[in-house]
Amino acid sequence: MMRRDAGTLMVETLIAAGIVAMMLAAMYASLADSAHRQRAVALRRQALLVARSELALVGAEVPATPGRTTGLSGNYRWQIDVQPYTGDLFPSQAGPLGLVTVTVSRGGEGGPLATLRTLRLMPSVAHG
Secondary structure (H helix, E strand, C coil), rough: CHHHHHHHHHHHHHHHHHHHHHHHHHHHHHHHHHHHHHHHHHHHHHHHHHHHHHHHHHHCCEEECCCEEEECCCCEEEEEEECCCCCCCCCCCCCCEEEEEEEEEECCEEEEEEEEEEEEEECCCCCC
């Protein structure tokens, strides 16, 4: 009778070890995915900070005239596009509006991490 119980105990132990191993594998996958997502969020947050900083320079250091300006801030590559605004707003007496788009990506990795769009006053064109 003792031998029969010993075999059952061995099978139960192996099954329990298999269940524990599956749970540990699932936890590891979950932790790895969480770390990957956390890194992606941190990169996007940094890219948004760069985009906001560059957007603040439009009109001050970056001309608010139609065209494209590019640059590098640390490991982040940014691009500022200024185009005349052609939307349905009424013309402003303060001057023409421009659509400003700032796009930030990381070095040579993938697509853009952050894109900001806003309207800005563009310099008035003097009519002579």
